[in-house]
Amino acid sequence: MTALTAAGLSKSYGARVPAVDRAGLELRHGRITCLLGPSGCGKSTLLRLIAGLERPDAGEVRTPDRVLSDAASFTPPEQRDIGLVFQDYALFPHLTVEQNVGFGLNRLGGAERRARVMAQLERVRMADRADAYPQALSGGEQQRVALARALVCEPGVVLLDEPFSGLDGRLKQEVRAAALRTLRESGAAVLVVTHDAEEAMMMADELALMKHGRILQTGSPRDCYLQPVSPEAARLLGDTVELAATIRDGRAETPFGALPAAGSGPGRLVARPEAFRIADSGAPVRVGSVSFAGPFVLAEIEAEGQKAVARVPHALAPSSGDLVHIRLEPAFCTVFPD
Amino acid sequence: MTTAAVPRARPFPRLGGLHLAAILAAVIALAPLLAVVATALGPGADSLTAQTFARYALTSVALAGSVAVGAGVLGALAAWLVVMHRFPGRDLFAWALVLPLAAPAFATAYGYADLFDVAGPVRTGLRAALGFDAPLEMRSLPGAAIVLSLAFYPYVYLTLRAALVNQSVGALEAARSLGRSANGAFWAVTLPMARPAIAAGMALAVMETLADYGASSFLGVQTLTTGVVRAWSVFGSTAEAARLALPLLGAAAVLLLIERLSRANRSADVGPSRWRPLPTQQLKGPGATAAFAFCLALITLGLLLPAGWLAYRGLSVQPDAARLLHGGLNALGLAVVAALFTTALAASIALGARKSRLIARLTSLGYATPGAVMAIGLLAPAGFLWRGLAGAAGGFGVSIALLLLAYAARLMAAALEPVDAGLERVTPSMIGAARMLGQTESGAAWRVELPMATGALVTAALLVFIDVLKELPATVILRPFGFDTLAVMADYYAKDERLADAAWPSLLIVLVSIPAVIWLTRRVGASRPGAALGASQ
Amino acid sequence: MSLQNRLLIVLSLLATLAGCSGEKGGDDTASSGQVVNLYSARHYDSDAQIYDAFTRDTGIRVRRIEAPADQLIARMKAEGAQSPADVLIIADAGSMAIAADAGLLQATPDAGLESRVAANLRDPQDRWYAVSRRARVVAYDAAKVRPEEVATYDQLASPRFRGKLCVRSSDNPYNLSLLSALIERWGADRARAWAKGVVANMARPPQGGDIDQIRAVGAGQCEVAITNSYYYLRIAGSPAAQDKALVGRVLLAWPSLDGRGAHENVSGAGVAAHAPNRANAVRFLNYLLEARAQGIFASATNEFPVVAGTPMPDRVARYAAMPVDPIPVGAYGARQAEAQRLFEEAGWR
Numbered sequence A: 001m002t003a004l005t006a007a008g009l010s011k012s013y014g015a016r017v018p019a020v021d022r023a024g025l026e027l028r029h030g031r032i033t034c035l036l037g038p039s040g041c042g043k044s045t046l047l048r049l050i051a052g053l054e055r056p057d058a059g060e061v062r063t064p065d066r067v068l069s070d071a072a073s074f075t076p077p078e079q080r081d082i083g084l085v086f087q088d089y090a091l092f093p094h095l096t097v098e099q100n101v102g103f104g105l106n107r108l109g110g111a112e113r114r115a116r117v118m119a120q121l122e123r124v125r126m127a128d129r130a131d132a133y134p135q136a137l138s139g140g141e142q143q144r145v146a147l148a149r150a151l152v153c154e155p156g157v158v159l160l161d162e163p164f165s166g167l168d169g170r171l172k173q174e175v176r177a178a179a180l181r182t183l184r185e186s187g188a189a190v191l192v193v194t195h196d197a198e199e200a201m202m203m204a205d206e207l208a209l210m211k212h213g214r215i216l217q218t219g220s221p222r223d224c225y226l227q228p229v230s231p232e233a234a235r236l237l238g239d240t241v242e243l244a245a246t247i248r249d250g251r252a253e254t255p256f257g258a259l260p261a262a263g264s265g266p267g268r269l270v271a272r273p274e275a276f277r278i279a280d281s282g283a284p285v286r287v288g289s290v291s292f293a294g295p296f297v298l299a300e301i302e303a304e305g306q307k308a309v310a311r312v313p314h315a316l317a318p319s320s321g322d323l324v325h326i327r328l329e330p331a332f333c334t335v336f337p338d
Numbered sequence B: 001m002t003t004a005a006v007p008r009a010r011p012f013p014r015l016g017g018l019h020l021a022a023i024l025a026a027v028i029a030l031a032p033l034l035a036v037v038a039t040a041l042g043p044g045a046d047s048l049t050a051q052t053f054a055r056y057a058l059t060s061v062a063l064a065g066s067v068a069v070g071a072g073v074l075g076a077l078a079a080w081l082v083v084m085h086r087f088p089g090r091d092l093f094a095w096a097l098v099l100p101l102a103a104p105a106f107a108t109a110y111g112y113a114d115l116f117d118v119a120g121p122v123r124t125g126l127r128a129a130l131g132f133d134a135p136l137e138m139r140s141l142p143g144a145a146i147v148l149s150l151a152f153y154p155y156v157y158l159t160l161r162a163a164l165v166n167q168s169v170g171a172l173e174a175a176r177s178l179g180r181s182a183n184g185a186f187w188a189v190t191l192p193m194a195r196p197a198i199a200a201g202m203a204l205a206v207m208e209t210l211a212d213y214g215a216s217s218f219l220g221v222q223t224l225t226t227g228v229v230r231a232w233s234v235f236g237s238t239a240e241a242a243r244l245a246l247p248l249l250g251a252a253a254v255l256l257l258i259e260r261l262s263r264a265n266r267s268a269d270v271g272p273s274r275w276r277p278l279p280t281q282q283l284k285g286p287g288a289t290a291a292f293a294f295c296l297a298l299i300t301l302g303l304l305l306p307a308g309w310l311a312y313r314g315l316s317v318q319p320d321a322a323r324l325l326h327g328g329l330n331a332l333g334l335a336v337v338a339a340l341f342t343t344a345l346a347a348s349i350a351l352g353a354r355k356s357r358l359i360a361r362l363t364s365l366g367y368a369t370p371g372a373v374m375a376i377g378l379l380a381p382a383g384f385l386w387r388g389l390a391g392a393a394g395g396f397g398v399s400i401a402l403l404l405l406a407y408a409a410r411l412m413a414a415a416l417e418p419v420d421a422g423l424e425r426v427t428p429s430m431i432g433a434a435r436m437l438g439q440t441e442s443g444a445a446w447r448v449e450l451p452m453a454t455g456a457l458v459t460a461a462l463l464v465f466i467d468v469l470k471e472l473p474a475t476v477i478l479r480p481f482g483f484d485t486l487a488v489m490a491d492y493y494a495k496d497e498r499l500a501d502a503a504w505p506s507l508l509i510v511l512v513s514i515p516a517v518i519w520l521t522r523r524v525g526a527s528r529p530g531a532a533l534g535a536s537q
Numbered sequence C: 001m002s003l004q005n006r007l008l009i010v011l012s013l014l015a016t017l018a019g020c021s022g023e024k025g026g027d028d029t030a031s032s033g034q035v036v037n038l039y040s041a042r043h044y045d046s047d048a049q050i051y052d053a054f055t056r057d058t059g060i061r062v063r064r065i066e067a068p069a070d071q072l073i074a075r076m077k078a079e080g081a082q083s084p085a086d087v088l089i090i091a092d093a094g095s096m097a098i099a100a101d102a103g104l105l106q107a108t109p110d111a112g113l114e115s116r117v118a119a120n121l122r123d124p125q126d127r128w129y130a131v132s133r134r135a136r137v138v139a140y141d142a143a144k145v146r147p148e149e150v151a152t153y154d155q156l157a158s159p160r161f162r163g164k165l166c167v168r169s170s171d172n173p174y175n176l177s178l179l180s181a182l183i184e185r186w187g188a189d190r191a192r193a194w195a196k197g198v199v200a201n202m203a204r205p206p207q208g209g210d211i212d213q214i215r216a217v218g219a220g221q222c223e224v225a226i227t228n229s230y231y232y233l234r235i236a237g238s239p240a241a242q243d244k245a246l247v248g249r250v251l252l253a254w255p256s257l258d259g260r261g262a263h264e265n266v267s268g269a270g271v272a273a274h275a276p277n278r279a280n281a282v283r284f285l286n287y288l289l290e291a292r293a294q295g296i297f298a299s300a301t302n303e304f305p306v307v308a309g310t311p312m313p314d315r316v317a318r319y320a321a322m323p324v325d326p327i328p329v330g331a332y333g334a335r336q337a338e339a340q341r342l343f344e345e346a347g348w349r
Helices: A043-051 A097-105 A110-123 A139-151 A169-186 A197-203 A221-226 A231-236 B017-041 B050-084 B090-096 B105-115 B121-130 B141-165 B169-177 B182-211 B214-218 B224-233 B238-268 B285-314 B321-352 B357-368 B371-388 B396-423 B428-436 B441-452 B454-470 B473-478 B486-495 B499-525 B532-536 C002-030 C047-058 C069-082 C093-101 C111-116 C173-186 C188-201 C210-218 C229-237 C241-249 C278-288 C291-301 C314-320 C331-346
Strands: A002-011 A020-028 A032-036 A058-063 A066-069 A082-085 A157-161 A189-194 A206-211 A214-219 A241-248 A251-254 A257-260 A265-271 A276-279 A283-293 A296-303 A306-312 A323-328 A333-337 C035-040 C061-066 C087-090 C129-141 C224-228 C250-253 C263-272
Touching (some): A020 A043, A032 A043, A032 A169, A043 A189, A043 B428, A097 A110, A097 A139, A139 A157, A157 A169, A206 A221, A214 A221, A214 A231, A251 A265, A257 A323, A276 A306, B017 B441, B050 B090, B050 B182, B050 B238, B050 B285, B105 B499, B141 B182, B141 B214, B141 B285, B169 B182, B182 B357, B224 C069, B238 B371, B285 B499, B321 B499, B371 B473, B396 B441, B396 B473, B473 B486, B473 C069, B486 B499, C035 C047, C047 C061, C047 C278, C069 C087, C069 C093, C093 C173, C093 C331, C129 C173, C129 C229, C173 C188, C188 C331, C210 C224, C210 C229, C229 C241, C229 C314, C278 C291
Parallel strands (some): A032 A189, C035 C061
Antiparallel strands (some): A058 A066, A206 A214, A276 A323, A283 A296, A296 A306, C129 C250
């Protein structure tokens, strides 16, 4: 069920290119939407427009039963029933953990408020630090308190702005797993802003790709990864190899092989590195440098002057200078006519 | 959670309560200054010759320049000694060095002028011993520069000490690791980083110097402010007086800009989040003695000597205890209410005018505006009220209210600076978080921003409190019937050339201010991140 | 939360103040029969004795605001018809005349007042009356100066005292009124020449008050000093050993202006143009010229009484009857600005 719809949102600061340019999103209850884009693409601004912390120049934000902002009206953030977790957590340094989490419940009586705060702190396993001040907490703990503070009011929509970027490595994974669990339990419509493609694909039920203030593509992570709507969208989700192709007779031909494609004339084939499979037969290519990359090997390959990087299992790793055969895996390739 | 959406025509920020409060506060603070400008544009022939004006202006520049250097060197040296070194008495000096701030500059001037008068004890004694008169005239430009430097060096000391205390150990250690000695690191790293703080402190000292009339006129130094007073009282032209004040307003604007810019730079060099104790150097032997002697001399010359001499003079007369008590209670009550009121206005401006910094800066101009000029500016708006509201001119409440507005206009900078600095701790996302948790803009200010700036608000209130205790011109001209304050009494006795009687109210001001000054200086010590937490709760 | 509480306290205090203003305003009108509102530019502590005596004798409460003359005048102008001031008192005839010419005072023709104050010591239109007198005279070092060397104001400008004269700065009303009188008597050119002569004689740049000048004579920095009579008499009346020694060495000369007598100035009082308590104001004015008040002016501030026959201490009585220039003192007001300009041309700071 739709919880919040944003449509045609624009926002510009000064005379420069708009920070957000006619962007739209749909958030659903119980589902996690990840808004992915490089830093400076306007994703945080879009989130602030939805939250009501900024006023859009144009466009509309609405829930099924009311308009939050459009050309004629603007609901201030405090009346939007939206929770927000800030990148820096924004915990209030003059309040304890318990007071921070209870901040939004000031209309409740003392006992009831405390009960709800403690229940929420239990959920994020922070109940034992209720009396601590934020400065005394570790980064992960602060993140959990910030999440608890946003969720304790039981908002219909929860927005998270780069919630895990301040954490590193192992801690990040743990915190992320716990946060995901809590967010799903809450049943809210969740929007997570991130610049980490892997994180986005892992967390998201729904993915929205953003660049230069625009939403390039929305869909499941799988669809977005395997069927990018543009080379730009493809690049947002991971490494790509882009090859010049000639489309004719329903096929796109490249030195590394051909794939079915519509249209005719010059085009571009965008492939993931794992699309290049070393096989017994196929396009003959020369192997350039080979580098070790943990679980796999990256091999530079060259054919007819075009270069690509292939991601190859260790077992099949070629040596530099080898002549091997390559077959393209269609699932990891997309053809775009020019 | 309501469903009401506020209808709006343009994508402009809604004028909430905060903005309205800020606008009101700014109007209050700016009204006298605008009145000065309006008066300056009004009719009224100029009676002062260009030559006389030039003499006043040059004297002002010379005095302000010498005080900048004098207060700068004394204050900077003191701060450097106290923060970066260990020597006997350091902990005591750390706060005691601020104490001269408790003494009104006019009281320091009374003490010095009398002590070094040609018929005073020092020169009489020297004449007896040497057979000729020692040229130790305090009633002169150099004398005034010395007196005001001694009175205002704590501004430089306080700002620089705060900067040194907050400096990054990392940068110091980096300098040491790059082969600098401790002293070398000071010159190469600490001093350049502290330069903005010194500049800010000097700017404050210069503003105080330009705004001063009591001390410099008592010391016979004729500055632009003298010109203002002459134009007004002798030639009866408030227009000319206001015109003479325009260069002072301009100077104030420039100084405020310096102060603001240096603060902007200062916040930029707060780097690492890990704070370790500052490395201090243990002084031994002659070094320790010299440091000790310097700090002791500064406190002695800045406060103990002039105040002590005044006290000695005061003992020769029987003070009117009832009047002193009355004046003291008046001053105390007025200062407390004015401190709270001005701080509240400053908080409104700081919170509500965040996007229009110019307004905030303009409201600070009153701080460097000489009292006589302020009085001209105050009378115009006050006149509207007096003439428009029957009974207002004689009313106690109206007079006090006008006084409060006058203090706010005159001292807004003193309150706005610390409040602004305190609010810098509040990140935009904290305000956003409060909004997302159901608070309106005002609610966020009330529940997050103000509580986080509590310490800063108290600092602001104390600064205003101390300044109001010393304030003269606005108090004299706007006060209600029969309402004497300590400063008014001191001025009154000094005008009647009764220094011994003037000593009592002057010393009472010092006495009342000292606890406030001590609290202020403690806060600077506690301002090092980590230490601040306890203090701000 | 303590902060919120504190702010609430501020608000309630302000509300209380606002309430006070209404209440006091009402109070004023209710009790207007028992009040006289005084704007005083006299800075003498002992005036309170006179006010207290007035209240005791008449039951009329004296409420006062004290400020420099120019500020009181400016405040009264700003207050306009709403001004609560009943009586304006200024210790300078020139400023009094300026206030009268600005329309701030009303005529109070009163036979009693006119009979007690000499014609040259009151406004021709009866807008103000002198209440006390002082002379601007010379203190001199008895060991170095003979009395006949300071018998006229001219002599102060003579080369005899080159580098030996002490005086305060030019914008002091007492100096302005002195030069105003000289302009009145001599014309601008001669007055300027006199001022130049005095400047040439200065032992040091003008500084301090009159008492500082007398002490400088005592300390040997100068031989003569220009001072108001009551400052010298105050030292003369002091019980301190140091002061007794000083008046032993430094004597008061009584210079004469063109053989007429010493330059005289007055404290004046007048009824404000919009005085809400006019009757009380007139009564107060009369009281200032009665024996008790006149006596307090003489004994407490060492001023000379305006009314003949006032009892006074010996030290004051000794000089009270000395000859003074009978010029109409109100003339100083119109000359004040010119006097300041001449001072500046002469280099008298």
